[in-house]
Amino acid sequence: MTGPDSLQQADYKHRIDLVFKFIDNNLDADLSLSTVSEIAYFSPFHFHRIFKLVTGETLNEYVTRRRIEKSALDLLHKNISTKEIAYKYGFSDSSFSRAFKNYFGASPTEFKKQNPNRFSKIRQLESKNGQDYPDFEKYVCIIDNLKKWIDMNANIKIEETAELNLAGVTHIGINGVEAAFEKLIRWANSKGLMQEDAMLGRVFYDSIKVTDPDKVRMSVFIITDDPIEAEGEINNLTIKKGKCIVGRFEITPDEFGKSWSGLFIWMNENGYKKSAENPFEIYHNDYREHPENKFIVDLYIPIE
Numbered sequence: 001m002t003g004p005d006s007l008q009q010a011d012y013k014h015r016i017d018l019v020f021k022f023i024d025n026n027l028d029a030d031l032s033l034s035t036v037s038e039i040a041y042f043s044p045f046h047f048h049r050i051f052k053l054v055t056g057e058t059l060n061e062y063v064t065r066r067r068i069e070k071s072a073l074d075l076l077h078k079n080i081s082t083k084e085i086a087y088k089y090g091f092s093d094s095s096f097s098r099a100f101k102n103y104f105g106a107s108p109t110e111f112k113k114q115n116p117n118r119f120s121k122i123r124q125l126e127s128k129n130g131q132d133y134p135d136f137e138k139y140v141c142i143i144d145n146l147k148k149w150i151d152m153n154a155n156i157k158i159e160e161t162a163e164l165n166l167a168g169v170t171h172i173g174i175n176g177v178e179a180a181f182e183k184l185i186r187w188a189n190s191k192g193l194m195q196e197d198a199m200l201g202r203v204f205y206d207s208i209k210v211t212d213p214d215k216v217r218m219s220v221f222i223i224t225d226d227p228i229e230a231e232g233e234i235n236n237l238t239i240k241k242g243k244c245i246v247g248r249f250e251i252t253p254d255e256f257g258k259s260w261s262g263l264f265i266w267m268n269e270n271g272y273k274k275s276a277e278n279p280f281e282i283y284h285n286d287y288r289e290h291p292e293n294k295f296i297v298d299l300y301i302p303i304e
Contacts, residue, residue: 010232015040016054017170017235020217023063024205027070028090031063055172056215067091068103069210075112076209077274082108143265150262153255155248161300166237167193167228168203168219175213177202180220187234188222199223203239203280208257223282240277245301250294253287263299277302 022039023031036059037047051059067089074085085108086096100108150156167188171180181200188194205217219237230236247263249255260279267274284296 007232012050013054013170013233014230014235015042016051017233019051020170020205023066027063027067028088031059031090033059064099065103065211065215068100069206071096071100071108072104072111072210073207075108146258146262146265147269149258150247150266153249153251153259154263154266156263156266157246158303159244159246161239161241161244161246163241164239165224165227166203166219166221166239167224168221168235168237169233170217170219170235172217173214174208174216177218177220183233184220184222193222193224199282199284201280201282203237203278205278208260239280242275242277243303245272245303247299248297249299250296252292252294256281256295260299263301267301267303272301273304275302275304 019036019040022036033044033048037044040047040050042050048059051057051062055062057065071085071089071091074080074088075082078085082096083093086093089096091099097107100106100111104111106114167184169180169184169187171177184200185194188198200220200222203219203221205219206215208216219235221237227238228234228236245263245267247259247266249259251259264274279302280300282298282300284298287293287295290296
């Protein structure tokens with residue numbers, strides 16, 4: 001039974017979800033505590049406490065990280081100047097370079113020129129545990145192996161996708177996502193949405209290339225015929241129609257990482273550019289019912 005504490009927590013998370021959307025759409029704007037707390041209908045003091053409880057970061061830490069990580073992805077995927085990128089995310093030239101170098105240990109120019117894997121947050125975490133960054137030859141070997149993986153395991157096509165209405169639950173971090181799916185499925189069952197043809201998936205707001213795994217934000221979702229009304233932790237989401245690279249895979253849970261990495265390499269090798277929309281995945285089976293415990297899944301990269 002749902003008690004008052006869980007209802008309050010769901011309400012708090014719903015209000016923080018409104019903040020996530022506002023920040024995503026206004027990274028170049030005033031995102032001060034007083035401005036953002038109004039979006040969540042909290043006092044600044046109360047909002048500061050709740051936001052850190054939900055995200056593990058202060059508002060300023062979260063906003064700065066999002067701006068820097070988004071700018072890093074633009075450096076990797078878009079042919080625009082660092083000055084344009086700085087302005088796009090609310091920085092001056094000097095403050096952008098300083099903040100970027102403080103976060104990644106390299107200037108924006110260095111980051112763009114050198115092996116991007118060298119600066120990824122995952123590699124930084126591994127280095128702290130005594131593992132060195134891969135040298136150039138090892139990096140080339142990793143890329144070649146991912147290309148072979150894609151050739152052997154993916155059926156890839158370019159698709160014009162329709163707009164999708166979703167009901168979603170926000171989850172932060174790559175671990176523990178099963179609990180978010182359980183919440184979503186309980187809600188969907190209560191609404192009669194878990195039919196045989198129900199389709200579940202995940203949409204990613206961060207890239208593991210540049211974001212610590214425990215800070216990656218995503219929404220687990222079920223596709224709905226019509227937009228739903230948000231309630232508690234259940235959000236009304238939309239994936240816009242557009243052109244996507246779609247990779248069909250039949251993979252185990254621990255093969256998602258290299259499948260995504262390989263698909264992005266395929267994108268670059270074939271001259272496509274990622275759009276501003278978020279990558280997502282849609283499942284076509286319950287992997288627990290598969291004889292080899294494999295997902296049949298489509299991975300989508302929106303492209304320009």
